[in-house]
Amino acid sequence: MNLIFTGPPGSGKTTLGKICAAILGYSFVDTDQEIVQNTGQTINEIFIHKGEKEFRNLETKVLESIVKNNNQVVSLGGGTLLKETNRSIIQNYGKIICLTASNANLKSRLTKNTDSNRPLIDKDSNNNNSIDNLLQIRKKHYDSFATQISTDHLSPQELAVKIVEEIMPWNHRINTNNKDYPIVLGNSNITDLKTILQFYNIRTPNIIVTDTTVKPLWGNELSKILSIPIVSIPTGEENKTLNTVNYLYDKFLENNLDRTSIVIALGGGVIGDIVGFAAATYMRGIDWVNIPTTLLAMVDASIGGKVGIDLQQGKNMVGAFHPPKLVISDPIALETLPLNKYKSGLSEIIKHGIIANEELFNKLNPELLPLSRKFIQDALEVKIDIIEQDPFERNVRAKLNLGHTVGHGIEAASNYEIGHGDAIAIGLYAESLISEKVGLAKNPLSQTIKNKLLAFNLPIKCNNISPKMIRTLMESDKKKQYGKLLFTLPTNIGEVKYGIQVEEKIINTVIKQITD
Incomplete structure (x- = not known):
């Protein structure tokens, strides 16, 4: 460019x-x-x-x-x-x-x-x-x-x-053996969308799908810029269901979408998951463009190609690998994000630092908020490096599950009243405690992670939620192999180990500790 x-x-x-x-x-x-x-x-x-x-x-x-x-x-x-x-x-x-x-x-x-x-x-x-x-x-x-x-x-x-x-927009072409696709991160990318689409030889999409929160903030303007229809669905994880996907199928048919059509997903991680899954399955697969509008989605959910919906038994139980044709992130969109939602995205950036970038972890502090485009880029590069090595989650990509085994159980047990970012923050702390108890990490790792989370007012406990319910719902985690629950655990800042089995007694002790 x-x-x-x-x-x-x-x-x-x-x-x-x-x-x-x-x-x-x-x-x-x-x-x-x-x-x-x-x-x-x-x-x-x-x-x-x-x-x-x-x-x-x-x-x-x-x-x-x-x-x-x-x-x-x-x-x-x-x-x-x-x-x-x-x-x-x-x-x-x-x-x-x-x-x-x-x-x-x-x-x-x-x-x-x-x-x-x-x-x-x-x-x-x-x-x-x-x-x-x-x-x-x-x-x-x-x-x-x-x-x-x-x-x-x-x-x-x-x-x-x-x-x-x-x-200046930062761009990177994510290279996997499934599908290569570019990601573009830059201020004013949403208003510059026509230019970006033309640069990547992508014709004007056919429809925008967003939620009721983002539609008045960015959706209506983008619909006018592109002169295409817009469809909105209710905001929230509780709407990431087959019923919502069926609604989108109906809207795609009403607007005469065919196998050559392109759909824009405009919103947070939930919108990306739902629209990506609808695109993956409508007429056996159509192209889509992902435009994340939350920090959480920009640094995590929008890249990797995983799309899906929830079942009553757990998160993302039905899904596919269907990478978008293009990911366009615009930090200016974060200016309309409520502070609590912005901070929830920080849990994934903290996770990226724990996984593979000690410098990123150490540099992150409240004085840097709102984060610069360059800082968001540094966080993105951690995940990009991992998914390029393992696009289908066969081995090293399991590193990205840090905090998610416990975190997903907490989300589901709260009936999604605890958002993804907050649940992952609690999961990061819980899994650092587990790592110390199994001997993979030494003190003060859990304290270091706890201090970082608290510096951003992120939670480390979830009171009033049943430990038993959390543990039961963790069993629905799709990262199980041969019926056994596997953890990704931190050994130091910048290092993790994955595929770790943990004694039931240790799991229950830590869950009780974070719910007291």
């Missing part, structure tokens, strides 16, 4: 573009320099002899060449996208950032710059061609870009790092 800078003269497009290109390892393209090289004339000479209209036509030719390539940082002329044709050419081929600066800074930079290739600007502020006049004329144009960044306060190097780590 390309990174494209627009903005007024003097805003830093070329300076910043070169630094970003160096950090990313991308090629750098300056459209003005391309025109000079192609014509053998300076920008001023072109304006004098051929006029602005011809110059804009030359920009069009350069843009048509640029969009044939990826992994570029492109610095546009300040007026390149004034021509609607130019904007339509470039807008679907990268992330466009409009750089801004105060009038005083723009004047200062332009005065110091000896570049004469600015035919529309006169350094005399009283002249009609002054930067003040130009900004007034183009204000509506520059304001029309969704992503705006001021270059007033940070150095070019600092700003480039911020852009690369926080604003």
Whole structure:
């Protein structure tokens, strides 16, 4: 994907573009320099002899060449996208950032710059061609870009790092022997969806499925952007049933979906599971795009390709491996997430640190909230690395079950009044206690995990729930082999062992400890 800078003269497009290109390892393209090289004339000479209209036509030719390539940082002329044709050419081929600066800074930079290739600007502020006049004329144009960044306060190097780590979408193609699919993580991805779909050669989907909470927040807007229908289902794990899937089948048929259709799942992990399962089974399988809107779904449920629904006997008892065609995560969507829901997603990030990334675990603290795009990326990479090694959960992927054997029992025993994130937090603590009792871990591992959970006000106990009920429902865990319950247990921060059988007495002792 390309990174494209627009903005007024003097805003830093070329300076910043070169630094970003160096950090990313991308090629750098300056459209003005391309025109000079192609014509053998300076920008001023072109304006004098051929006029602005011809110059804009030359920009069009350069843009048509640029969009044939990826992994570029492109610095546009300040007026390149004034021509609607130019904007339509470039807008679907990268992330466009409009750089801004105060009038005083723009004047200062332009005065110091000896570049004469600015035919529309006169350094005399009283002249009609002054930067003040130009900004007034183009204000509506520059304001029309969704992503705006001021270059007033940070150095070019600092700003480039911020852009690369926080604003430039991060993408990775998940490689499995079942199906390869890309994941894209970046701010404004939902509003940039058309661009992202086109970049990955995915045609416009046919329908959006979301829940009643997300529909007014993001669903209605996305439906308008794509001009496609939207269907909503009730929010909550208790609706992850065959009845809901049957409802979706009816809606798919009503909207004439066939085997070539594409469905968007917009919401948390429950929506991804239900819609992914409906897509896997409707007409023996249709494509779907997953757009998670919760932290929990972004770092965990949206990747891996597992989809499914619950039965009365337990979670995800009916399901399939049906990876989406594309996963699009937008941290801006987390701004509408209630704080308790946001924090519940932290349990999975803590889990990822315990499994395989001690640095991630140690760095995570409440002062970092809300988490940066880069931090979410680091958490994602833990799971991606594991599922690429074991896409069908035959061996090493069992590491991801840490906290889930006890956690799923707690969820079910509470009749899902305790959410997934909170249940996994309790499960992480419980299974660290089990690990110490079986001799795999030493103190103070459970205390270290407990302190991390409590730092984010995550629960470590579930009072008023029957220990016997939790233990009974743990037996429905689908991770059993040959009738035996197997645990994934932490041995240290950054290390776990999986496939561990545990004495019944130890299991019951720990369950009693977390329910007292």
